[in-house]
Amino acid sequence: MDYPLLVLGGTAEARALAAELVKRGVRVVSSLAGRVEAPRLPEGEVRIGGFGGPEGLAAWLREERVAAVVDATHPFAGRISSSAVDATHRAGVPLLRLERPGWSPHQGVEWHWAASLDEAAAMLPGMGERVFLTTGRQGLVSFAGNVTQWFLIRCVDSPEPPLPARHEVVLSRGPYTVEGERALMRRHGIDVLVTKDSGGSMTAAKLDAAGELGIPVLVVRRPQRRDVPTTTEVDDAVRWVLTRLDAK
Numbered sequence: 001m002d003y004p005l006l007v008l009g010g011t012a013e014a015r016a017l018a019a020e021l022v023k024r025g026v027r028v029v030s031s032l033a034g035r036v037e038a039p040r041l042p043e044g045e046v047r048i049g050g051f052g053g054p055e056g057l058a059a060w061l062r063e064e065r066v067a068a069v070v071d072a073t074h075p076f077a078g079r080i081s082s083s084a085v086d087a088t089h090r091a092g093v094p095l096l097r098l099e100r101p102g103w104s105p106h107q108g109v110e111w112h113w114a115a116s117l118d119e120a121a122a123m124l125p126g127m128g129e130r131v132f133l134t135t136g137r138q139g140l141v142s143f144a145g146n147v148t149q150w151f152l153i154r155c156v157d158s159p160e161p162p163l164p165a166r167h168e169v170v171l172s173r174g175p176y177t178v179e180g181e182r183a184l185m186r187r188h189g190i191d192v193l194v195t196k197d198s199g200g201s202m203t204a205a206k207l208d209a210a211g212e213l214g215i216p217v218l219v220v221r222r223p224q225r226r227d228v229p230t231t232t233e234v235d236d237a238v239r240w241v242l243t244r245l246d247a248k
């Protein structure tokens with residue numbers, strides 16, 4: 001019987017894990033939320049769209065006879081991770097969290113932590129006049145009431161209103177280079193950078209570029225997570241999966 005592994009994805013780590021497991025002959029089904037118009041597709045099977053909360057996910061795990069689940073979603077995707085905890089508990093399926101480490105303050109960078117997007121929005125006035133906002137398409141509403149600063153908003157797909165009154169949107173997807181980030185910030189006269197603590201190397205270049213240009217960064221902390229076995233390494237996750245599949 002070919003019991004599949006479910007990878008909750010939408011990240012580079014999820015794609016790396018799927019590729020490693022497919023190489024080893026594991027049947028992998030990766031799940032994407034369907035938020036991005038043209039997502040980077042992982043190797044193996046792919047399903048797209050929500051499950052309908054923890055009940056829907058638990059039913060899906062039973063129907064598909066899933067052997068194990070790896071939650072490799074983005075550190076800020078809290079709802080699907082919480083759903084995975086409840087659903088795997090209900091369906092009696094083992095769960096591992098694969099999460100890249102967060103960033104720590106870069107040397108030489110003026111680094112400010114915010115507890116949430118709303119707190120970042122409240123801290124921002126007075127920190128500069130031209131903001132590079134790289135927190136993604138969701139949650140921009142937190143900054144919509146800001147009429148005093150100008151924003152360069154960078155997202156993968158076009159953001160929807162409400163947006164800050166004075167802004168320009170740049171659509172692009174990482175990875176980015178320090179040279180590219182430095183040039184972009186210079187071109188737009190950026191004097192403050194706002195980011196989530198996404199971690200990883202794909203989008204870290206902006207922090208180094210900000211440091212070089214003497215631009216302060218405002219970093220939104222990751223949301224609290226429920227306690228589940230967690231690794232930061234794809235190799236560990238591969239070993240965990242192979243052990244679970246051997247036991248089936």
Ligand code: NAP
Nearest residue numbers: 009010031032033050051052053073074076077078079080
């Ligand atoms: P979220 O708030 O945790 O999820 C909202 C709902 O979307 C979930 O309740 C679930 O619907 C569905 N969903 C989310 N991820 C899914 C997945 N991998 N497969 C199937 N359904 C999923 O998540 P989000 O912040 O909207 O992020 C959506 C996706 O984008 C995640 O997969 C994440 O890895 C990726 N992503 C997020 C960010 C970010 O900053 N938040 C950045 C980069 C990539 P149901 O309840 O109906 O199952």
